[in-house]
Amino acid sequence: DAGVIQSPRHEVTEMGQEVTLRCKPISGHDYLFWYRQTMMRGLELLIYFNNNVPIDDSGMPEDRFSAKMPNASFSTLKIQPSEPRDSAVYFCASSLLGRGETQYFGPGTRLLVL
Amino acid sequence: GEDVEQSLFLSVREGDSSVINCTYTDSSSTYLYWYKQEPGAGLQLLTYIFSNMDMKQDQRLTVLLNKKDKHLSLRIADTQTGDSAIYFCAESSSNTGKLIFGQGTTLQVKP
Numbered sequence: 001d002a003g004v005i006q007s008p009r010h011e012v013t014e015m016g017q018e019v020t021l022r023c024k025p026i027s028g029h030d031y032l033f034w035y036r037q038t039m040m041r042g043l044e045l046l047i048y049f050n051n052n053v054p055i056d057d058s059g060m061p062e063d064r065f066s067a068k069m070p071n072a073s074f075s076t077l078k079i080q081p082s083e084p085r086d087s088a089v090y091f092c093a094s095s096l097l098g099r100g101e102t103q104y105f106g107p108g109t110r111l112l113v114l
Numbered sequence: 115g116e117d118v119e120q121s122l123f124l125s126v127r128e129g130d131s132s133v134i135n136c137t138y139t140d141s142s143s144t145y146l147y148w149y150k151q152e153p154g155a156g157l158q159l160l161t162y163i164f165s166n167m168d169m170k171q172d173q174r175l176t177v178l179l180n181k182k183d184k185h186l187s188l189r190i191a192d193t194q195t196g197d198s199a200i201y202f203c204a205e206s207s208s209n210t211g212k213l214i215f216g217q218g219t220t221l222q223v224k225p
Contacts, residue, residue: 004156033212042217043157043202056212091156102147103213105156 004106006092012112018080021109024073025094033103034067034077035091043091049075082113118216120203125222132190134219136203141184143205147213148177148188151200160188160201190221198223 005024013019025032033048047057052069060067064083069075079086089110093103117139126132138146144165149157163170163177163186170177176189190197200218 043215045212048212093157102159102162104159105149107156 004092004094004104006090006106006109008109009107010110010112012114013082014114015083016081017113018078019082019086019111019113021077021090021092021111023075023077023092023106025075025092026104027073029094029096029104031095031097031103032069032075033093033095034075035093035105037089037091037108038087046077079111082111084113087111087113118203118205118214120201120216120219122217123220123222125224126193128193128195128223128225130193132188132193132197132221132223134188134190134201134203134221136186136188136216138184138186138203138205138214140205140214141181145206146177146179146186147202147204147206148175148186149202149204149215151202151218153199157202193221193223195223195225197221 004026007022031050034046035043036046037043044059046059047067048055049069065079067077089108091105091108093105095103120136145162147162148160150160151157161172161175161177163179168179174191178187186203200220202218203216204213206213
């Protein structure tokens, strides 16, 4: 198995631009998680899906952030408009059952908003 | 609420044992995890322990769980320079199934 795949691996953009991050979970996994990692705040859960349905988006910082999962093999996290404080590493993870199950992480997308 | 705490930094000499400590608050957590993050990479699952266990050993790794004190530790025997990384402790929330991560412990291994 290829593991969780994220793209792009690096993204540099200017403030105000739209940013779209992509994730392909491990085939057969029912849960997908989006995390953000910064030096100041550590690792934060933004949102997670079960069978393509958003379950908990309480970690999404504000309305500029949105996430979708149109099918079992693809999810996007969009930031519109982006701001410099959104600069972080964004990780996608997937797991088989969710509760108590091991989460497998992708390599992350390093986002820099200038 | 749920919270996981770790010390931020640990420095050891190559060949010594490393012990990374973690405390958590959710006494009903089912699983507790240790993840490793190398520079520029994602988090990699190292090991996990079920909450009804006291100890789990996996090659150079030993996990100890003190459920009464809500204390988890990871011992790395014969620490190597390749073990230098950030180590995250995490508990699975019994209410939501989410993982709650600590802030990570940076392990520095000196040759």
